[in-house]
Amino acid sequence: MTTATANPTASTRAQRIQHAGSDVLAMTGRAVRLVIRDPDSMLISLVLPITIMVMFVYVLGGAIDVGMDYATYATPGVILLCAGYGASNTAIAVAEDMIGGAMDRFRSMPILGPAVLAGHVIASVAKNLVTTALVLVVATLLGFEPDASLLEWLGAIGVIALYILAITCIATYVGVIVRTPAAAGGFGFFMLFLPYISSAFAPPETMPAWLRGVAEHQPVTPIIETIRGLLVGLGSDAAPATDLGSTALLAIAWCAALMVVFLTAASRAFSRRRG
Amino acid sequence: MPPSEPIVVASGLRKSYGTSRRPVTVLDGIDLILHRGEVLALLGPNGAGKTTTVRILSTLLRPDAGTATIAGHDVLTAPRRVREVISLTGQYAAVDEKLTGRENLALMARLAHLPRPAARARVDDLLEAFDLTDAADRRLTTYSGGMRRRLDLAAGLLRRPQVLFLDEPTTGLDPRSRQGMWEVINEVVAQGTSLFLTTQYLEEADQLAHRVAVIDDGRVVAEGTPTELKRRVGEAGVELTFGSAALAAAAAAALAENAAVQEDRLVRMPTDGSVAHVKSLLARIEAAGAEPEHWEVRAPSLDDVFLTLTGRVARAAEKEVAA
Numbered sequence A: 001m002t003t004a005t006a007n008p009t010a011s012t013r014a015q016r017i018q019h020a021g022s023d024v025l026a027m028t029g030r031a032v033r034l035v036i037r038d039p040d041s042m043l044i045s046l047v048l049p050i051t052i053m054v055m056f057v058y059v060l061g062g063a064i065d066v067g068m069d070y071a072t073y074a075t076p077g078v079i080l081l082c083a084g085y086g087a088s089n090t091a092i093a094v095a096e097d098m099i100g101g102a103m104d105r106f107r108s109m110p111i112l113g114p115a116v117l118a119g120h121v122i123a124s125v126a127k128n129l130v131t132t133a134l135v136l137v138v139a140t141l142l143g144f145e146p147d148a149s150l151l152e153w154l155g156a157i158g159v160i161a162l163y164i165l166a167i168t169c170i171a172t173y174v175g176v177i178v179r180t181p182a183a184a185g186g187f188g189f190f191m192l193f194l195p196y197i198s199s200a201f202a203p204p205e206t207m208p209a210w211l212r213g214v215a216e217h218q219p220v221t222p223i224i225e226t227i228r229g230l231l232v233g234l235g236s237d238a239a240p241a242t243d244l245g246s247t248a249l250l251a252i253a254w255c256a257a258l259m260v261v262f263l264t265a266a267s268r269a270f271s272r273r274r275g
Numbered sequence B: 001m002p003p004s005e006p007i008v009v010a011s012g013l014r015k016s017y018g019t020s021r022r023p024v025t026v027l028d029g030i031d032l033i034l035h036r037g038e039v040l041a042l043l044g045p046n047g048a049g050k051t052t053t054v055r056i057l058s059t060l061l062r063p064d065a066g067t068a069t070i071a072g073h074d075v076l077t078a079p080r081r082v083r084e085v086i087s088l089t090g091q092y093a094a095v096d097e098k099l100t101g102r103e104n105l106a107l108m109a110r111l112a113h114l115p116r117p118a119a120r121a122r123v124d125d126l127l128e129a130f131d132l133t134d135a136a137d138r139r140l141t142t143y144s145g146g147m148r149r150r151l152d153l154a155a156g157l158l159r160r161p162q163v164l165f166l167d168e169p170t171t172g173l174d175p176r177s178r179q180g181m182w183e184v185i186n187e188v189v190a191q192g193t194s195l196f197l198t199t200q201y202l203e204e205a206d207q208l209a210h211r212v213a214v215i216d217d218g219r220v221v222a223e224g225t226p227t228e229l230k231r232r233v234g235e236a237g238v239e240l241t242f243g244s245a246a247l248a249a250a251a252a253a254a255l256a257e258n259a260a261v262q263e264d265r266l267v268r269m270p271t272d273g274s275v276a277h278v279k280s281l282l283a284r285i286e287a288a289g290a291e292p293e294h295w296e297v298r299a300p301s302l303d304d305v306f307l308t309l310t311g312r313v314a315r316a317a318e319k320e321v322a323a
Helices: A013-036 A039-063 A070-099 A101-107 A115-141 A150-177 A181-197 A209-217 A220-231 A244-272 B050-057 B079-085 B101-111 B116-129 B145-155 B175-190 B202-208 B226-233 B245-254 B275-287 B302-310 B314-320
Strands: B006-018 B023-035 B039-043 B065-070 B086-089 B163-167 B194-199 B211-216 B219-224 B236-241 B261-263 B266-271 B294-298
Touching (some): A013 A039, A039 A070, A039 A115, A070 A101, A070 A220, A101 A115, A101 B086, A115 A244, A150 A181, A181 A209, A181 A220, A209 A220, A220 A244, B006 B050, B023 B065, B023 B194, B023 B219, B039 B050, B050 B065, B050 B194, B079 B086, B086 B145, B101 B116, B145 B175, B175 B194, B175 B202, B194 B202, B202 B302, B211 B302, B219 B302, B226 B302, B245 B261, B245 B266, B245 B275, B266 B275, B266 B302
Parallel strands (some): B039 B211
Antiparallel strands (some): B211 B219, B236 B266
16 A cells, blocks of 8 residues: 555645644643642742742841842842752653653654653743742842843843753753653752852852852853843942853853753653663 | 454564573564454463563564564554554553543544544544543543543544554453443444454453464464364363362362362363263362362363463463552
8 A cells, every 4th residue: 555545644744844833732731731730849839939039038148248139139040040940840740751651652653752842841941931930029029129121131031041941951851861750850959059059149259269160160150140130230249240242142052052962862862762 | 253454464573671691582473463353362471572562563662573564564664654553552541640531632632633623523422432421521630440541542542543552451450440441442343443452361352352362471372263262272171169278279289280270269170071080180189188169160261271371370470460
């Protein structure tokens, strides 16, 4: 028999692309529902930003002198911290999918293989943008005073979204390669830890030289500096980035590189991990 | 069941796991054919290679050697074509706990690229046919084991597959839910779907399959209709009930070389049904000090087939179901 008559559903290239798009949309709908209907993780996603914000402003804020109001200084860091936590949940969700029966069903269907991963990525970005909005509301209540034009706001949100996308890609890769969801949970620890060794909560120049080297060259620092530069403005002692343009470019380059590397790795590992 | 065109053809399938120095052979040269409209049951205990065979045929796993085609498409070189004609319902539920029954089916309808109005109608039809209409808008956390299995099966049918793979569809279900699954599976088959089924329940193969392939240690050790297989074992079996499990065990030990199966207080074994043979069996049991409370001669079951073919008691494997 000829394949054309046997498979009318896969006849043209255009139709295939359209189907792939609809597969990703369907999987996104699935992933969003799975996120919304996990009450434990939803609750933590809501409580965590508030707790962290309160802790930094009231517990630590009084003791740290960064040359500006600490709520204003720390807010970009808290945004990344919470996004990191949210993304790490994606690693767990992907890991659960990898060992569940659903993956066998999806793989045995004529659909775009990594569509299920794409669904998780998109749902994670959407969820973490909501968390970001929540952090900004809490931060404003606690004294965060941004000084940004609409354009600067859009730029800052764009960089935050890009960061969320990049770490979600890392989380997705972790979810694909680990054997158990519990192992994927370990990634959350790493993501919660990373912003501390950057300029997110304390200026790197107050750190020992070796740590300062790490802090100044890891991706979170240019991302933080860009967000802070856009929302709060330059010129303070605490935000020593001299040239926002090049810092922003570095931030975008980091995010893009992480995204490309881990998305490729995740989809390769996904196709390889059979049986 | 008139013989017709083959739709699944597997030949010489081999698969080993583990290291190259110490490989564990799971499939040791499997040849199978499923004809259009037919139901083939792959029958065997846990670890016999049933799931590995299904995973290879449904494009999830590459064999080390051998070939397989589904509706003329090679599973190795044209997996996408194969996926367009098959549907797999594996051992582990492929439906999402956190979604409702209807949402699960709607997701599968979207992935099947059905146009929206058609999808809605098809989902309603399947919910109706699988007796899930009342529970359609509840999340699966409220479903019983039998309802989940029915939904899982329905979720595999949105695209009207030509070949349906069911890997142990009723393992772990209570007898009533199992009966319900058999009914819906028979309805699906009646609509013309070819079914490739694995099971470790001999009764299930007897109930559902036109042909049975008995698999043991990665090889097909026998193949035929349930009736043909039963004929190979003999005309009848004798079933003896004892007052205690200990007495039954003593009797089974006394009859061991005659291939006795013991289950709790029951001992079963093949016989030609002649008075002389039954008499001699009873004499040996009595000599072992075990007096049966009750005995009867009945038609042979597929349990007897398995025992005769493999020299092992198939039911022993059922204890490992949870693994």
